[in-house]
Amino acid sequence: MFKLELYKTLAATLLATTMLTGIAQAQESDTAAYNGLWNAKKDISGGVHYPFKDGKTGPYVLNPQVYEDSDISKGKDGLKKGFNNGRLATSNELQAWDKDIRPDGIGLPEGSGYVDEGEALYEAKCMSCHGDFGSGGGGYPALAAGKAKEIKRMLKNNRWLNPTAEGPTRVIGSYWPYASTLFWYIRDAMPHPKSKVLSNDETYSLVAYMLYINNMKVKGEIVNETFKLDREKFLQIEMPNKNGFIPYIDGSDGIENIRTFFQNAQNFGGIRLAKGEEPCMQNCQQTDNIVRLNGGITDFEPAMSVERNLPQKVEAVSFDPKAAYDNNCAMCHETGVAPPAGNKVKWTPYLKKGLAAVLQSAINGTENGMPPKGGSSLSDDEFKQVVEFMVK
Amino acid sequence: MKSHKQILKNSSDVIQTDGKIDRRAFFRKTGAISAIAAASVVAPSVLQASQDDPNIMHHPQWGQIWGDPVSENLYGLPSAYEHNNTRRYTKLLASGNYRAAIAVTPIHESEGIITPNGLFFSRSHGGTAHIDPNKWRLMINGLVEKPIVLTLEQLKRYPRVTRTHFIECPANGGQEWRRPQYNSLQFAKGFMSCAEWTGVYIKTILKDLGLKPTAKWMLAEGSDNSEMGRSVPVEKVLDDAMLVWGQNGEALRPEQGYPVRLLLPGWEGNLCVKWVKRLEFSDEPWYAKEETSKYTALKPNGKAVQHFYANEVNSTVVIPSPEKPWTSIKEGDEVEIEGLAWSGMGTITRVDLSFDGGNNYVKANLKGLILPKCWTRWSYMYTIPKGFKNKDGKQIILTSRAMDDAGFVQPSVDQEIFGYGVAKEDYGKDKDKGMGVESVYHRNAIESWEVSENGEVNHVQIRTI
Numbered sequence: 001m002f003k004l005e006l007y008k009t010l011a012a013t014l015l016a017t018t019m020l021t022g023i024a025q026a027q028e029s030d031t032a033a034y035n036g037l038w039n040a041k042k043d044i045s046g047g048v049h050y051p052f053k054d055g056k057t058g059p060y061v062l063n064p065q066v067y068e069d070s071d072i073s074k075g076k077d078g079l080k081k082g083f084n085n086g087r088l089a090t091s092n093e094l095q096a097w098d099k100d101i102r103p104d105g106i107g108l109p110e111g112s113g114y115v116d117e118g119e120a121l122y123e124a125k126c127m128s129c130h131g132d133f134g135s136g137g138g139g140y141p142a143l144a145a146g147k148a149k150e151i152k153r154m155l156k157n158n159r160w161l162n163p164t165a166e167g168p169t170r171v172i173g174s175y176w177p178y179a180s181t182l183f184w185y186i187r188d189a190m191p192h193p194k195s196k197v198l199s200n201d202e203t204y205s206l207v208a209y210m211l212y213i214n215n216m217k218v219k220g221e222i223v224n225e226t227f228k229l230d231r232e233k234f235l236q237i238e239m240p241n242k243n244g245f246i247p248y249i250d251g252s253d254g255i256e257n258i259r260t261f262f263q264n265a266q267n268f269g270g271i272r273l274a275k276g277e278e279p280c281m282q283n284c285q286q287t288d289n290i291v292r293l294n295g296g297i298t299d300f301e302p303a304m305s306v307e308r309n310l311p312q313k314v315e316a317v318s319f320d321p322k323a324a325y326d327n328n329c330a331m332c333h334e335t336g337v338a339p340p341a342g343n344k345v346k347w348t349p350y351l352k353k354g355l356a357a358v359l360q361s362a363i364n365g366t367e368n369g370m371p372p373k374g375g376s377s378l379s380d381d382e383f384k385q386v387v388e389f390m391v392k
Numbered sequence: 393m394k395s396h397k398q399i400l401k402n403s404s405d406v407i408q409t410d411g412k413i414d415r416r417a418f419f420r421k422t423g424a425i426s427a428i429a430a431a432s433v434v435a436p437s438v439l440q441a442s443q444d445d446p447n448i449m450h451h452p453q454w455g456q457i458w459g460d461p462v463s464e465n466l467y468g469l470p471s472a473y474e475h476n477n478t479r480r481y482t483k484l485l486a487s488g489n490y491r492a493a494i495a496v497t498p499i500h501e502s503e504g505i506i507t508p509n510g511l512f513f514s515r516s517h518g519g520t521a522h523i524d525p526n527k528w529r530l531m532i533n534g535l536v537e538k539p540i541v542l543t544l545e546q547l548k549r550y551p552r553v554t555r556t557h558f559i560e561c562p563a564n565g566g567q568e569w570r571r572p573q574y575n576s577l578q579f580a581k582g583f584m585s586c587a588e589w590t591g592v593y594i595k596t597i598l599k600d601l602g603l604k605p606t607a608k609w610m611l612a613e614g615s616d617n618s619e620m621g622r623s624v625p626v627e628k629v630l631d632d633a634m635l636v637w638g639q640n641g642e643a644l645r646p647e648q649g650y651p652v653r654l655l656l657p658g659w660e661g662n663l664c665v666k667w668v669k670r671l672e673f674s675d676e677p678w679y680a681k682e683e684t685s686k687y688t689a690l691k692p693n694g695k696a697v698q699h700f701y702a703n704e705v706n707s708t709v710v711i712p713s714p715e716k717p718w719t720s721i722k723e724g725d726e727v728e729i730e731g732l733a734w735s736g737m738g739t740i741t742r743v744d745l746s747f748d749g750g751n752n753y754v755k756a757n758l759k760g761l762i763l764p765k766c767w768t769r770w771s772y773m774y775t776i777p778k779g780f781k782n783k784d785g786k787q788i789i790l791t792s793r794a795m796d797d798a799g800f801v802q803p804s805v806d807q808e809i810f811g812y813g814v815a816k817e818d819y820g821k822d823k824d825k826g827m828g829v830e831s832v833y834h835r836n837a838i839e840s841w842e843v844s845e846n847g848e849v850n851h852v853q854i855r856t857i
Contacts, residue, residue: 037738042798043627044701045658045701046737046798047702048738048796048798058764083600085540085547086547088538088540093531094531094533098531100613100621100672103679140488158690158691159570160826161819162857163571163857171685175696176685181683185680185681189617192487192491192518192617196617245696245697249677249698249699250676262701268697269803269807269826269831270704270836271803271807271812272798272800272801274799275799282753284752284804286815287854288748289856290852291855292842292852293850296573296574297579299482300481300579301483306716308437310473331488371489
């Protein structure tokens with residue numbers, strides 16, 4: 001008993017010493033210390049701000065030739081010297097890379113596209129992953145789930161009182177605050193296997209199709225197959241869940257709104273003790289109900305093991321094209337998006353150009369949804385065997 | 393690259409020869425052999441009480457013949473025996489072809505506060521990009537007097553700083569809002585790692601450029617195929633934000649954004665954009681893809697926290713854990729319970745440990761380096777009671793609870809869901825209180841391990857619903 005107590009006291013002293021030397025520059029150094037910087041300046045996230053002061057920040061020593069004693073909260077950036085690295089960006093370089101799009105329309109290009117054009121593009125380039133009408137599945141996000149306005153109401157379906165109830169559905173129409181994200185993201189990041197291949201007009205048509213499958217309206221106009229989206233109309237899109245976010249980050253008050261929000265721990269499920277308040281040590285919970293695993297998730301790759309042994313020698317098994325096909329290709333080639341293995345009729349049009357050309361085209365990937373090598377990591381030789389198996 | 397295979401081949405030879413010799417010697421000595429004794433030959437780590445240990449009585453092959461020449465393994469690899477200490481992934485957390493996916497860190501095997509580079513968790517939205525550092529460029533534009541482009545060599549000319557920080561995916565623990573899902577520390581808490589980073593404070597670069605006073609926000613954009621982008625308040629940028637190229641004494645690994653990533657100490661991993669290519673300053677925030685249906689925390693009132701920055705105070709028991717049970721430990725053994733604590737909002741100041749799932753606590757001890765926004769080790773010495781039971785006859789449930797210097801303390805499962813200070817009868821009545829169970833992100837409630845009568849450790853949650 002005595003030993004344990006002594007050990008604890010020692011550890012506590014050690015801790016206190018570290019705290020003191022480490023963070024002594026904070027406004028308040030309370031030796032009891034578990035919440036000793038309570039009054040210290042907070043950063044915007046509600047965390048402790050460690051100033052650059054007395055040649056240190058937190059426990060880290062600073063090179064005084066580079067950093068002054070200063071505090072960014074007082075508008076002093078804390079730097080002594082300027083440098084002169086790099087060079088001015090040219091206007092062409094800026095044009096090439098500065099392509100982000102903001103909700104206020106800054107960065108949104110001119111152009112236009114129709115829903116039905118978008119639908120054709122979608123079926124060719126997107127459906128293999130995102131499914132019919134953006135239904136998603138197989139680890140690929142759904143892009144729609146029915147009428148956006150109705151789905152939006154489900155965002156209040158919190159399963160906190162009933163774990164088996166129906167939960168919220170978070171898709172573009174029900175959740176995204178601005179359409180600018182849709183244009184920006186599709187043009188620069190989709191299709192996933194090879195991005196940055198869509199023109200502005202193609203992107204307009206795909207965004208139009210997204211609005212269509214989400215059953216949306218633009219300024220009262222129902223988005224149907226013949227709907228045409230251009231820059232002007234785009235800027236009139238109002239997403240149903242535009243006001244679904246806290247704190248309000250836009251405008252001149254945005255930053256202060258965020259700061260205020262994170263000052264209150266209750267806003268984000270946190271607990272911040274009052275100054276000097278001890279945390280609860282006894283009888284802290286209102287329940288002793290134990291929720292155990294119910295099977296749970298166990299398909300870990302590789303399987304869980306903490307053995308210290310030698311990896312099992314993998315016998316040099318001969319490569320099985322059928323198994324490789326099942327694992328890497330069937331998800332598209334057996335689901336109607338691409339020609340299935342063994343179906344001569346479906347393969348004939350492809351094979352007109354010759355097997356070698358088919359193979360090359362499949363290795364490089366196609367515009368119409370075949371990812372390079374099907375997204376697999378098969379070797380060239382293995383891939384060739386799979387293709388031969390498919391077209392047989 | 394040579395030669396994982398080489399080593400494996402050699403070392404399996406070792407085992408074979410070794411095993412044979414041992415077994416023969418064993419027979420000679422004892423004359424008879426039981427099934428259990430035979431098993432003990434195969435599992436050499438068990439010391440038998442009554443006989444001389446063959447591992448001591450006989451020279452192992454490695455003690456007699458040459459080891460590898462120094463020309464082997466010029467970039468060193470772990471011992472072949474450590475092959476189970478790897479990142480792991482699961483289909484549940486991956487797009488169909490594992491390009492928008494995560495592989496998580498085996499923190500049950502972690503030592504100290506540094507994650508080796510090969511085990512650092514790996515999350516990408518379009519696969520791991522492989523960038524030619526000679527072709528890599530950084531552009532800084534927007535509300536600056538002087539928009540510039542830099543090469544890697546030019547970036548590295550700035551005075552460098554080295555800092556030790558964890559990076560945590562905000563979805564760490566995020567599959568367990570409604571119930572425990574993983575009987576595994578690696579998957580329950582391994583969406584995070586900790587490293588020593590070297591780079592430059594962004595404010596040092598901005599000194600050259602002249603940030604305009606109207607600049608309130610910075611966009612960081614990756615150069616991978618998903619062009620991952622996030623909005624960051626300039627205030628953080630001028631505080632401790634860094635562009636880093638060094639990770640634990642070497643270049644960043646491709647999985648961590650080689651050659652350069654953004655590091656926002658303490659803030660969610662998704663904000664620390666990898667393979668970064670451009671920083672733009674502006675008066676208004678952007679609305680990037682990861683600021684919409686993902687990385688926003690949906691509350692019971694149907695509103696979502698859109699920008700959620702710091703990873704809140706958190707902790708876990710590491711030893712024991714489901715992967716590292718107490719099955720070879722018995723009554724009366726003196727053991728160290730060890731764990732990790734971390735906070736993106738400051739420095740860990742204290743960790744308490746509970747044996748009944750968070751109802752009653754004792755103080756544990758912090759040990760080692762205690763740094764801001766960094767993994768911190770804690771420890772508690774414990775004598776194993778009979779049947780791993782508390783005095784009331786119930787099985788031990790180990791739960792840790794950390795505190796930071798900003799005054800934050802980890803909530804219980806109920807407190808995080810229904811709000812702090814809400815009576816049980818009032819759960820769910822005020823939709824503005826608590827985070828509910830649909831947030832996905834930023835779950836930092838206490839975590840519990842139940843120890844069974846035979847020392848197995850299982851993940852449980854103590855919660856009303």
